[in-house]
Amino acid sequence: MERIGVWVNAVTSIGVIVGLAMLAIELNQNSQVMRYQSGRDSTTTAVGINLASMEPAIAEVLAKGYRNETALSTAELLILDSYVVAWMMLFQQDFLEYREGLQPEEWWLVREQSIRTILSSDWSRKV
Numbered sequence: 001m002e003r004i005g006v007w008v009n010a011v012t013s014i015g016v017i018v019g020l021a022m023l024a025i026e027l028n029q030n031s032q033v034m035r036y037q038s039g040r041d042s043t044t045t046a047v048g049i050n051l052a053s054m055e056p057a058i059a060e061v062l063a064k065g066y067r068n069e070t071a072l073s074t075a076e077l078l079i080l081d082s083y084v085v086a087w088m089m090l091f092q093q094d095f096l097e098y099r100e101g102l103q104p105e106e107w108w109l110v111r112e113q114s115i116r117t118i119l120s121s122d123w124s125r126k127v
Helices: 002-053 056-065 076-101 105-119 122-126
Strands: none
Touching: 002 056, 002 076, 056 076, 056 105
């Protein structure tokens, strides 16, 4: 009887260890899924901003801004402002997710060039 108790105890201990290992594997997989989802959400948002900027009227306003034209209407300035704010909000969210470990450092470093491009004109630095 005593041997049965030892075997039951050993099997139970092994079961607990296997269960903890399975839990660790599942947590790792969930973390990977969250990182991929974070990247996908960021990319989807960036694509949405770019698609909106391809609308001819918006594209013309952005072109005026990048050419540093000074004769921009209030409505055009609002469009430029919204464009920069949309990107900055995306970059802020990306940075927060990077800091929490949801995005790899490489993804954040790629954003640096986008930030420089967007902030390369005089109008965007005024926002």
